Amino acid sequence: MIVKRIDSGLLENLVKQILTRAGVSKNESAIIAESLVHAELSGCPSHGISKLSDYLKRLDENLIEKTTTITTVRDTFTTAVLDANNGWGQVASQRAVDLAIEKARNYGSAWISVRNSNHNGRCGYWASKIANAGMVGIAMTNTSPVMVAYGSSESTLGTNPIAISVPSSSGNPISLDMSTSHQARGKITLAHKKGESIPKGWAVDAQGLPTTDPSDALAGSLLPMGGHKGSGLAIMIDILSGVMSGALFGSHIPRFYDDALPQQIGHLFVAMDISTMMPLDEFTDRISQKEKETRNSKPAPGREQVYMPGDLEQKKYMENRKAGVPIPEEILLELKHLAAKNQVAHLYKELIN
Amino acid sequence: MIVKRIDSGLLENLVKQILTRAGVSKNESAIIAESLVHAELSGCPSHGISKLSDYLKRLDENLIEKTTTITTVRDTFTTAVLDANNGWGQVASQRAVDLAIEKARNYGSAWISVRNSNHNGRCGYWASKIANAGMVGIAMTNTSPVMVAYGSSESTLGTNPIAISVPSSSGNPISLDMSTSHQARGKITLAHKKGESIPKGWAVDAQGLPTTDPSDALAGSLLPMGGHKGSGLAIMIDILSGVMSGALFGSHIPRFYDDALPQQIGHLFVAMDISTMMPLDEFTDRISQKEKETRNSKPAPGREQVYMPGDLEQKKYMENRKAGVPIPEEILLELKHLAAKNQVAHLYKELIN
Numbered sequence: 001m002i003v004k005r006i007d008s009g010l011l012e013n014l015v016k017q018i019l020t021r022a023g024v025s026k027n028e029s030a031i032i033a034e035s036l037v038h039a040e041l042s043g044c045p046s047h048g049i050s051k052l053s054d055y056l057k058r059l060d061e062n063l064i065e066k067t068t069t070i071t072t073v074r075d076t077f078t079t080a081v082l083d084a085n086n087g088w089g090q091v092a093s094q095r096a097v098d099l100a101i102e103k104a105r106n107y108g109s110a111w112i113s114v115r116n117s118n119h120n121g122r123c124g125y126w127a128s129k130i131a132n133a134g135m136v137g138i139a140m141t142n143t144s145p146v147m148v149a150y151g152s153s154e155s156t157l158g159t160n161p162i163a164i165s166v167p168s169s170s171g172n173p174i175s176l177d178m179s180t181s182h183q184a185r186g187k188i189t190l191a192h193k194k195g196e197s198i199p200k201g202w203a204v205d206a207q208g209l210p211t212t213d214p215s216d217a218l219a220g221s222l223l224p225m226g227g228h229k230g231s232g233l234a235i236m237i238d239i240l241s242g243v244m245s246g247a248l249f250g251s252h253i254p255r256f257y258d259d260a261l262p263q264q265i266g267h268l269f270v271a272m273d274i275s276t277m278m279p280l281d282e283f284t285d286r287i288s289q290k291e292k293e294t295r296n297s298k299p300a301p302g303r304e305q306v307y308m309p310g311d312l313e314q315k316k317y318m319e320n321r322k323a324g325v326p327i328p329e330e331i332l333l334e335l336k337h338l339a340a341k342n343q344v345a346h347l348y349k350e351l352i353n
Numbered sequence: 354m355i356v357k358r359i360d361s362g363l364l365e366n367l368v369k370q371i372l373t374r375a376g377v378s379k380n381e382s383a384i385i386a387e388s389l390v391h392a393e394l395s396g397c398p399s400h401g402i403s404k405l406s407d408y409l410k411r412l413d414e415n416l417i418e419k420t421t422t423i424t425t426v427r428d429t430f431t432t433a434v435l436d437a438n439n440g441w442g443q444v445a446s447q448r449a450v451d452l453a454i455e456k457a458r459n460y461g462s463a464w465i466s467v468r469n470s471n472h473n474g475r476c477g478y479w480a481s482k483i484a485n486a487g488m489v490g491i492a493m494t495n496t497s498p499v500m501v502a503y504g505s506s507e508s509t510l511g512t513n514p515i516a517i518s519v520p521s522s523s524g525n526p527i528s529l530d531m532s533t534s535h536q537a538r539g540k541i542t543l544a545h546k547k548g549e550s551i552p553k554g555w556a557v558d559a560q561g562l563p564t565t566d567p568s569d570a571l572a573g574s575l576l577p578m579g580g581h582k583g584s585g586l587a588i589m590i591d592i593l594s595g596v597m598s599g600a601l602f603g604s605h606i607p608r609f610y611d612d613a614l615p616q617q618i619g620h621l622f623v624a625m626d627i628s629t630m631m632p633l634d635e636f637t638d639r640i641s642q643k644e645k646e647t648r649n650s651k652p653a654p655g656r657e658q659v660y661m662p663g664d665l666e667q668k669k670y671m672e673n674r675k676a677g678v679p680i681p682e683e684i685l686l687e688l689k690h691l692a693a694k695n696q697v698a699h700l701y702k703e704l705i706n
Contacts, residue, residue: 078461079629108431109462111625152659154650164589176585208653226579232529232662236517243639250646272464276432286596297507300561306505309585
């Protein structure tokens with residue numbers, strides 16, 4: 001697989017221009033482009049540029065609104081329910097994050113639900129935006145059903161990710177961002193393409209039996225991480241994101257790739273202003289101590305280093321910011337095609353030169 | 354192992370009387386006894402009556418205060434930090450839960466931290482109390498270091514449990530209550546007593562190498578559930594419970610059994626009033642649908658039933674409420690001894706007749 005390093009600024013501009021030419025407003029395009037390129041920078045290409053062609057396909061098929069009209073369903077001192085009305089997940093999430101920070105600034109804490117939304121990028125991206133405001137940030141979302149509950153043979157759950165972020169003295173939040181599946185579905189697709197088998201524990205076949213065959217796994221379901229614990233967490237995230245917001249949940253969510261229906265998923269964003277509990281610099285001093293004691297703990301045999309949540313993403317971010325983000329040839333071809341289709345072929349050329 | 358079914362009401366009264374005779378106030382004794390017997394009823398004996406002799410030992414050694422004096426360190430609209438001043442974990446947790454519910458009732462949501470506390474029973478017990486008020490309840494605590502972070506060979510983490518509970522239409526909350534370790538340390542102690550080996554993935558030895566020998570495991574560390582994901586979750590729970598509250602955290606926490614020092618652990622309780630987002634009966638209707646769709650999903654081959662979080666605990670609770678809680682002979686002997694020592698031998702006799 002040929003991979004090319006691409007300047008993240010040029011890439012972000014190209015994505016923004018493609019979206020704008022496709023009919024999305026400049027402001028919304030900028031929000032979406034930033035989220036996708038940030039995922040690439042952080043070494044999470046599954047939530048990066050590869051999503052752009054899927055987004056535009058769904059836009060073409062009128063499965064998502066060009067313009068995000070956010071309506072307020074409920075609004076209290078510290079809680080709100082926003083309806084994204086089938087607009088862009090990132091645009092609704094940015095609004096929800098801003099509102100969570102504002103309410104938490106005024107009252108100490110806030111919970112903002114979003115219903116009728118779409119794919120919104122990485123949860124850690126949103127939780128970290130809250131952490132950058134000096135707060136504990138939590139972000140979660142439900143997703144289309146590709147995973148069994150513990151002991152089940154039917155996909156009634158998404159990989160339902162959750163992120164928890166807190167500020168640190170370095171300026172980069174400590175950020176845990178994890179799906180509740182044992183492994184990403186993309187890893188199984190990749191093994192399938194390469195003709196490799198997958199480890200036990202990743203997936204079950206359509207009958208609910210453990211499998212190491214990626215094609216059986218793709219016809220079956222992902223397994224939750226940590227058995228009944230990950231399964232329980234995925235169920236609670238479905239409840240907090242989907243059931244409580246008034247969005248679709250569980251097996252009712254149309255599949256992102258296969259179903260020609262709006263997804264109507266739900267997100268939840270929680271913020272808590274740390275300075276209401278202790279001075280922020282006292283908190284970040286204590287976090288520095290926690291970081292030091294974790295990173296300096298003796299690695300297990302064969303390991304080089306113990307990491308804090310988000311360390312590896314941050315390392316990639318710094319590296320990719322300098323050297324450019326690594327984009328595989330097939331994604332570049334998609335970009336080339338999308339650029340041409342949307343009359344910004346010159347920006348693509350600029351990108352690869 | 355001989356096990357006797359004991360009436361939960363009589364048991365709770367005995368525990369309460371033992372604590373009162375040991376110098377704990379009637380009110381605090383009642384709170385602690387209820388928490389321990391509730392754990393027994395729910396089929397979680399690790400957080401049940403077996404803890405009583407440990408509690409009384411720590412009380413005898415002046416490692417915990419007889420009377421819990423709770424001071425308010427910070428108090429804002431929706432957040433507060435309470436100092437338990439080395440009093441009873443359950444008493445401080447009850448106060449924190451009441452305060453979380455009160456603030457969430459007034460402002461929609463609340464985060465209450467507790468510092469300088471002690472063992473507070475099951476997190477699910479506290480989260481469910483919040484759920485019983487029509488709210489989302491979250492409870493977490495840090496605990497003494499017995500677990501490695503992912504890739505580490507040193508115990509810098511406790512099993513740091515978290516519980517998330519929401520109300521349901523049955524009146525019994527849907528409640529996820531999980532530690533972040535792959536397996537409880539008690540299971541390794543049990544295997545050690547029986548001379549059995551333990552499965553790979555539970556623990557590492559003192560060098561950080563995977564082990565199936567329970568004595569090596571007990572000299573080593575527990576492994577987090579789900580690899581880096583459970584490890585990350587345990588770190589974030591340590592931060593939210595310990596770092597943010599001003600309690601001890603990580604490897605600084607004295608060990609419950611081995612260290613003659615106050616533990617000074619931290620807890621966090623979060624409440625969110627669901628009726629601020631949608632009418633509570635609409636929420637519980639939607640939860641009923643989620644419950645039905647989960648429990649009615651086709652079990653995997655070899656499985657009888659798919660469960661919602663908390664189903665098994667609830668089943669045990671109903672069974673034990675009727676038939677009595679199953680107490681092993683060795684714990685009964687401890688109780689007999691404690692009853693005699695605290696001049697309530699007659700209550701023990703009543704219990705076993």
